Amino acid sequence: MLADIHGNLPALQAVILDAQRSGGFDVVWFLGDLVGYGPHPDECVEYLRQYPLTGVAGNHDLGAIGEIGLNRFNADAAMACLWTQRTISTSTAVFLRGLPRLLRLPPFILAHGSPRDPVWEYVFSPSQALGLGMLCAEPHYMVGHTHVPAIFSMTAASPPPGVELEADGGVRLRGRLLLNPGSVGQPRDGDPRASYALLDDSSETMLFKRVAYDVEATVAEMRRRGLPHRLGLRLRAGY
Ligand code: ZN
Numbered sequence: 340m341l342a343d344i345h346g347n348l349p350a351l352q353a354v355i356l357d358a359q360r361s362g363g364f365d366v367v368w369f370l371g372d373l374v375g376y377g378p379h380p381d382e383c384v385e386y387l388r389q390y391p392l393t394g395v396a397g398n399h400d401l402g403a404i405g406e407i408g409l410n411r412f413n414a415d416a417a418m419a420c421l422w423t424q425r426t427i428s429t430s431t432a433v434f435l436r437g438l439p440r441l442l443r444l445p446p447f448i449l450a451h452g453s454p455r456d457p458v459w460e461y462v463f464s465p466s467q468a469l470g471l472g473m474l475c476a477e478p479h480y481m482v483g484h485t486h487v488p489a490i491f492s493m494t495a496a497s498p499p500p501g502v503e504l505e506a507d508g509g510v511r512l513r514g515r516l517l518l519n520p521g522s523v524g525q526p527r528d529g530d531p532r533a534s535y536a537l538l539d540d541s542s543e544t545m546l547f548k549r550v551a552y553d554v555e556a557t558v559a560e561m562r563r564r565g566l567p568h569r570l571g572l573r574l575r576a577g578y
Contacts (some may be wrong), residue, residue: 340520340534340545342370342483344387345399346377346423347524347574350533353552354523361537361548366390368444368538370483370520371397371451374427374435376419376570377524378560384431393476396438396483397451398458403427404435407458415567422566448477452484454521460484465491466515475530480517487528488536488547512543520547524557531577 344351358364367390374380380403401407402420409417427435440457442449450457454475462468463485471480472493480493493515510518521534528534532549539545558571 340368340481340518341372341394341523342520342539343372343397343486343522343525343534344369344374344377344383345372345522346374346380346383346526347533347557348377348379348382348386349556350524350550351383351552353550354533354535354548355386355390356489357548357550358535358537361546362493364390364537367392367394368449368481369394370449370481371395371438372399372483373397374403374423374431375399376416376566377557378564378566379557380426381428381431383524384427384434388434393442393444393459394438395442395449395451396435396440399423400435400438401458404432411459415569418567419570422564427450439490442476443475446477447479448475449481451482453481453482462489462491462517462519463487467491468493471517478515479512482517482519484521485519485527486525487519488534489517489519490545491517494518508533509544509546512545514578518545520545521549525574528572529577531575 403423412420448454451464452460468491490510520536523533523535526534532551537546554574561571
């Protein structure tokens with residue numbers, strides 16, 4: 340389960356390698372924002388397409404193909420988005436254009452932001468997750484967009500009401516949960532390591548993982564390609 344790869348190829352390769360070393364995988368699920376911010380949009384899409392793949396579009400993917408106006412993004416994001424628009428190949432653009440915004444794979448539903456507003460809604464808190472609980476029949480919502488790994492209960496009665504994950508650890512998927520694997524290519528929880536999750540649907544567990552990767556290789560490539568300097572600095576610090 341990958342989210343918010345953001346054109347960061349070294350981070351993407353590191354998590355795929357880690358997943359292979361951790362027993363392998365049948366399919367890659369992604370939760371949007373394959374591109375935007377990072378220097379390797381085409382490379383990330385091509386790399387992922389080697390594997391069985393299913394997932395949804397994020398706001399940056401839609402920005403990169405002109406389906407969302409740049410005025411919806413902050414200054415650095417808009418600059419990177421414009422660069423991405425001008426850089427991506429026709430094949431990448433066609434791939435991004437074909438992505439759904441919401442995907443139902445019972446008992447899971449996949450969206451970049453939330454099932455209510457798949458493109459833009461950020462779910463940062465347990466109370467927000469509670470408010471979304473009755474929206475869909477599927478008991479488990481998989482989302483990205485915040486770049487912060489999280490697991491929230493969507494039923495007031497069932498503990499825990501909401502737990503932010505701090506360390507690697509398997510989570511048993513019980514009750515109605517909203518899960519966010521964190522960001523592969525631009526983590527924002529103060530830990531610069533790439534974040535992703537392994538989902539085992541037979542044991543119904545999800546293992547949140549962090550993987551170190553060559554941040555400086557990505558930062559150097561961003562500089563070389565003229566992307567905003569601040570976007571490189573935030574990768575080093577994970578914010
Ligand atoms: Zn994102």
